[in-house]
Amino acid sequence: xxxxxxxxxxxxxEEAKLGAAMGEQPFGAVVVRNGQVVVRTRSLxxxxxxxxxxxxxxxxxxxxxxxxxxxxxxxxxxxxCEPCPMCCGAILNSGIKTLVVGARNRHIRNLASRLQLQxxxxxxxxxxxxxxxxxxxxxxxxxxxxxxxxxxxxIDAVRPMQxxxxxxxxxxxxxxxxxxxxxxxxxxxxxxxxxxxxxxxxRTIRVTNEGEGAAIxxxxxxxxxxxxxxxxxxxxxxxxxxxxxxxxxxxxxxVMIMSHRGDLGxxxxxxxxxxxxxxxxxxxxxxxYRIVDREENIQRAIIDAYAxxxxxxxxxxxxLSGSVVR
Ligand SMILES: [Zn+2]
Numbered sequence: 001x002x003x004x005x006x007x008x009x010x011x012x013x014e015e016a017k018l019g020a021a022m023g024e025q026p027f028g029a030v031v032v033r034n035g036q037v038v039v040r041t042r043s044l045x046x047x048x049x050x051x052x053x054x055x056x057x058x059x060x061x062x063x064x065x066x067x068x069x070x071x072x073x074x075x076x077x078x079x080x081c082e083p084c085p086m087c088c089g090a091i092l093n094s095g096i097k098t099l100v101v102g103a104r105n106r107h108i109r110n111l112a113s114r115l116q117l118q119x120x121x122x123x124x125x126x127x128x129x130x131x132x133x134x135x136x137x138x139x140x141x142x143x144x145x146x147x148x149x150x151x152x153x154x155i156d157a158v159r160p161m162q163x164x165x166x167x168x169x170x171x172x173x174x175x176x177x178x179x180x181x182x183x184x185x186x187x188x189x190x191x192x193x194x195x196x197x198x199x200x201x202x203r204t205i206r207v208t209n210e211g212e213g214a215a216i217x218x219x220x221x222x223x224x225x226x227x228x229x230x231x232x233x234x235x236x237x238x239x240x241x242x243x244x245x246x247x248x249x250x251x252x253x254x255v256m257i258m259s260h261r262g263d264l265g266x267x268x269x270x271x272x273x274x275x276x277x278x279x280x281x282x283x284x285x286x287x288x289y290r291i292v293d294r295e296e297n298i299q300r301a302i303i304d305a306y307a308x309x310x311x312x313x314x315x316x317x318x319x320l321s322g323s324v325v326r
Contacts, residue, residue, distance in 0.1 A: 005078070005100050008032050012078045012102065015042040015055065022047065026080075029059035031096075033075040039063050052209070055079065056087035060094045073097065081105055089184070089208040161191040165295045165324045169257065170199060172302030176255075178226045179203060182213035186232035188259035188325040196230075210235030214242045218252040226255075226306065233258040233319065234274040236281050243285065243315055251313035255305050260291065260321035278319070287315045293322025 008030050015028025019042030027043045041058040045051060056079050063075060073095040082105040083091060091099060169192055173181065181196050182205045196204050207213035213229045220227040229239070235258065246252040261268075262275020282289050288308060290301045298320070305316040 004035070008037070008076070008078045009080070009100060009102055011037060011040055012055075012080045015040050016080045019043050019055070027055045028080045029055040030078040031059050031063040031075050032078065033067065038066055038075060052086065054084065054087050056083045057090050057208075060087075060090045060096075064094060076100065078102075085185070086208065089206060093206065093208055159326055161189060161320075161325055162295065163191070165298060165320070166192050166195045168295055168298035169302065169320070170195060170202070172299035173228055174201060175299060176226060176303050176306035178228050178306070180205065180217075180220050180225055180227040181230055182207050182216050182220075182227060183230040184208070184210055184213060184232070184235060186235075186259050186261075188232065188261060189230065189320065192230065210239040211242050214239040214246070214254050214256075217254045218242070218246045218250075221252055221254070226310075228255050228257055230257045231259075232274065233261050233278045234271075236278060236317075240281065240285065243287075247285070247287075247315045253309035253313055254315045255302075255309050256315065256317040257302065258317060258319055259325050260319045263321055265326065282317060285315070287317055289317035289319055291319040291321045293324055295324055298324065 012028040012030045015030070016026040017028075019028060020026035022042075024046050025043045028041065030040045031038045039059050039062040041055045041062065043055045044053040044058065056077075059077070059079075067075065075096055076098040077091060077096045078100045079087075080102040082101050082103065083099075179201065180203045183193055183196070184207050185193055193204075196202055205213075205216060207216065210229065210231045213231065213235070217227040217229045229235075231239075236256070243254060246254065258278075260275070260278070261271040262273065262278070266272060266275060279289075290304070292298050292301045298318075301318045305318050309316045
């Protein structure tokens with residue numbers, strides 16, 4: 001690890017310490033371009049009451065604002081601890097090519113592998129040289145960037161989405177004329193995302209939150225193409241604002257395909273609110289939806305959703321549930 005990397009990592013660690021002194025979680029990030037620090041950030045989750053205000057997302061946001069999308073691609077990104085999947089998504093989306101990580105985080109790595117982010121985490125591992133000593137690894141492990149509760153491990157017990165169901169979703173999208181899919185990975189649909197990525201007729205766009213995905217889908221519709229937003233049903237809460245503006249204000253439809261988290265049989269505590277809020281929110285937004293729990297009904301539901309949305313100029317949703325996803 002070069003001395004430059006150590007010098008910039010030291011700045012990230014300084015940010016983490018300043019954050020900790022303010023009562024924040026002790027994580028820092030630095031973006032460097034041409035040997036100059038562009039931004040230095042610390043986690044602001046506590047003071048802003050914003051669970052997404054990680055040091056890494058803030059760094060990407062400010063660096064992109066400062067440098068613009070193109071110029072930030074050749075920047076180098078330093079973070080004191082291995083980034084969580086949300087931050088990895090932001091880093092990947094920004095196009096930044098070099099990531100230097102202070103301390104590893106086994107729990108984040110396990111979660112990332114389930115979310116198909118192995119590529120980036122593999123790259124991070126190879127860059128995890130001597131700089132790792134700058135961070136107190138044991139403390140980093142104890143505190144864990146974002147603790148993964150033990151019960152969450154039960155995800156592994158869930159039966160994977162069956163190949164037939166994956167095929168039916170893709171067949172439905174193609175029959176409806178969809179050529180672009182925006183998605184934010186979700187464990188119940190995890191077999192679907194690589195299949196979409198490998199399909200030559202569909203372009204996939206990975207997004208960092210579902211609101212961004214909804215907005216991109218709206219833009220794609222304006223360009224004359226058909227798109228889909230694929231996500232966990234919690235994404236509905238995250239995308240309500242752009243959905244309301246586009247659907248109610250401008251007549252721009254977004255067709256959503258979402259997993260039914262929080263349905264009866266759910267065994268993850270964090271997913272229960274997803275099930276409790278999904279249908280009331282869809283009703284409040286007057287978004288028609290169909291809950292599909294049998295593989296043979298998937299394709300028809302997707303075709304019908306596009307027919308309705310492109311007649312009504314309004315959103316619709318297909319919820320993949322029951323034996324389709326577990
Ligand atoms: Zn993060």
